[in-house]
Amino acid sequence: MTASTTTNDPLSVEEIRSDFPSLTVPMHGKPLVYLDSAATTLKPRPVLETIQEFYGHRYGTVRRAVYGLSEQATAAFERTRKTVTRFINAPTSRSIVFTKGTTESINLVASSWGKTHLRPGDEVLISAMEHHANIVPWQLACEATGAQLRILPMNSSGELLTEELDTLLNKRTRLVAVTGLSNALGTINPIQEICSRAHAQGSLVLIDAAQMAGHMAIDVQALDCDFLAFSGHKVFGPCGVGVLYGKPEILETMPPYQSGGDMIREVTFEKTTFADIPVRFEAGTPAIVEVIGLGSALEYIHSIGFEQIGAHEKDLLRYGTDLLEQIPKLRLIGTAAHKSSILAFILEDVHAHDIGTILDQAGIAIRAGHHCAQPTMKFFGVAATSRASLSIYNSREDLDALALAIDEVITLFRS
Amino acid sequence: MTASTTTNDPLSVEEIRSDFPSLTVPMHGKPLVYLDSAATTLKPRPVLETIQEFYGHRYGTVRRAVYGLSEQATAAFERTRKTVTRFINAPTSRSIVFTKGTTESINLVASSWGKTHLRPGDEVLISAMEHHANIVPWQLACEATGAQLRILPMNSSGELLTEELDTLLNKRTRLVAVTGLSNALGTINPIQEICSRAHAQGSLVLIDAAQMAGHMAIDVQALDCDFLAFSGHKVFGPCGVGVLYGKPEILETMPPYQSGGDMIREVTFEKTTFADIPVRFEAGTPAIVEVIGLGSALEYIHSIGFEQIGAHEKDLLRYGTDLLEQIPKLRLIGTAAHKSSILAFILEDVHAHDIGTILDQAGIAIRAGHHCAQPTMKFFGVAATSRASLSIYNSREDLDALALAIDEVITLFRS
Amino acid sequence: MSFDLYQQVILDHNRKPRNCGALEGHTHTCHGHNPLCGDDYTVYLKVTNEQIEQVTFEGNGCAISKASASMMTQSLQGKNIDQAQALFEEFHQMVLGNLDAESTETQLGKLKIFQGVRAFPSRVKCASLSWHAMHTALTQKEDEVSTE
């Protein structure tokens, strides 16, 4: 550990790094510098062990069987529901629906809630910096119901123009769907303010917490949001599992989304009655071990604590911003005053994909592209950006390596 | 290995069993006798190793990134699509959509195909022995479109009355959705005949292969079925992953199901265009490692071969049937001439749940309940059955243990 | 193979359920159903001046649910409504594993035999189905209760 990682850094990066076996695997013969955690995070040992233990030694189906393996799996599965409940301070575990990811969580709301609650002339308000997962489902729900999609604009730093809420929020607004943390820009949005202003107009609020969930504490009761969605694979958990939080009294008004086993009360060929929430929304055999692994992941986050995580990532962000700002011809995309863990940029005369490929050869994994946020790219007038996104296991050395490699790209392209 | 396992048994059960670490973990202090493979199968070592290797050392997102970890993950992910293509002899890997399971696969068709192709007066034909996953989505699709749900009846052995197809299949029939192998009864249905007769009337056919896929070879081109669905977790693979096969020319006519990242071509706030099949149906970050693990599972099946599997399970079924038929007051539910791997039964005067609990104490995991097939239970006039379902790792000793334990239940309840 | 849960008392009540059948002139009734396993019971009570005069049940299900219904009818005989509701609470907490009937002073008496069910989470609902039906009947919120 060199001096640079310890300054102002309350979290032992070396210790954290030792929890992630992926970081020990060289990439193109170089030590891996993983800077794509906004796409998906690496997995810590406790999560790997849970997955292995459950698939290998304690595997059984959930909910329906009376034998020990299944009762234990069911208990572990429902324990994760309680862990999630605590993780976001939900009022009850009945408000926690397991899905396959943020995308499915939002689709569930857009379909089940949207198609029963939206009417022609109603409005759905999203922000200008949403991920496609929080745009397209609303476009389709609006198309299906005759509602209108409205866009809350942002400024050139990537900050939402909340003053526009005065006119955009009105009696026709049924739902505001907004990201807590932009995956393309790093902006932390004022979701508390948005929630209270939307509620004042009688509108519900859905928070896309896909990025937030791994970086900052969430308290759905303090926020008073109506829905909140996140993915397991972005919070150090397995793929194929996600969470939808919904206020129980709202979930109760919603028809099933998918149908099949488990979500029913009684089936006859003439008529089917559906189970209570949250199971009503969990048709079919769930991602049993992945849900249990998500529990481990959230406990792992808890064991570090968001205060530590926040301080560490703040330090990294400041350090990285300083480094990149010194690079001539580099322009940061996303410079909000409130920002977290994401450094997106463009280099004059060098396309993001070329940067991505060249950095990869240096063992540095960054993301190059539109980050599933094409309207955001369009707003900034770029086809793609390069994005380094940070997590608990990143160090200042990772950012040093990034800056050095960018310098070399510039040299290569100038030559 | 005792004599009883080798007779007529071309497959080395001991060798297979040694691939499944779960079988070495005692249950209530007894060796585990796992007889609930129709609910979910245990996982063999190659699958466990793939999962561990990918989560632990080769983890990266798929499709969108230019760096090595992601390119390798993408290649492995797409390799599974090719493995699935071969596994069911699909014409092209474009016809393979990854879902989270059979339930989602069927919901996808019921929603995307159903809601765009079904009209008032149209008919959807399902069989009397379907799993809820192949009933409820069609009830809801019919409700939404004004189509009618028709039921192909069965006889008291649990065999479909295919002669009824003469009247049930008609010009209004748009789709026949039928299971290849009943999870409640073990019946192997004449799906080849159903496909050709349905096609002769201009109807499409969906095969629920959730049970079939782990027990018998599937050739979608020989069958000429239009859709086919199965789950990873029932074919020795991970949870949270499933497959939908669709004829490419039909998939191409279908609108997206869920929407978000990956499944789009271009997004603007005004208009979104969608990607080609199969990606159009794969919104959001997929269950990356689970898909790759499914590839391992199918290769594992392939390495044993369905001929061996079929012979082994046929032997077990015959052996188990003989044993159970000798038990007084036991009635087998599901006695079709064409049957596979499932022994469902009721005991006079002893409820299935009591049997399940008592057998569990003997280390024997069977399923007690309605098996997500309430209409089937109703047809047989029972509230629940006990079900022992077999797989490659079961031995004659497992069935000996089952029969012995049932005898003890009878003694206990008689006393 | 006999163990904690399936004791002779329970097997005996299962074979010969007490107070089984509809109750003419009942003042309270509730139908309880667990679609998961098919357990299906109706509980009838005749109550005069807050006093339970008679309790019967009708229906079918597993040994645990039937013995529980049968033994419930016996233990409610002669209790008043408050006592019955208090007993429901004790029974419910015991089978959930929240109350240790061995070490705690309770009114459960013979019903302690159902304590073993807490080791079988999937069977807790079998043991408590008829109790839920009784509780609901007395609270008169609805005449249908379902446990899954």
Add this chain to the structure above:
Amino acid sequence: MSFDLYQQVILDHNRKPRNCGALEGHTHTCHGHNPLCGDDYTVYLKVTNEQIEQVTFEGNGCAISKASASMMTQSLQGKNIDQAQALFEEFHQMVLGNLDAESTETQLGKLKIFQGVRAFPSRVKCASLSWHAMHTALTQKEDEVSTE
């Protein structure tokens, strides 16, 4: 840090693309677009009697796609349609990794420099975008091609 893919020739064509700009009086054209990375090119051809007289391109994208478009225009000059389509096939198979341009007799010439791209699956489409556009323009199936 320089390696196989970003050779000087490619960097040079990226900096100073040849035959860049719209082509008046073109007989064939096609717009090629890769929404994934934003690569966006239009290829113009002037063909007389099956003979390609002039090829230009217009657009923007990464160095690989731009150098590829630029070098394509050079190598098509003077070829006839069949030769151009054959060259497309060779180029396409090379970048897919199905054809080893080192050990096989081909018409690829300088274009062999793009062989390195086969080690970068996510970049194959960058290298082949303008070629797909050219191929489609000559086949005249549509005037829009998209690779993802």
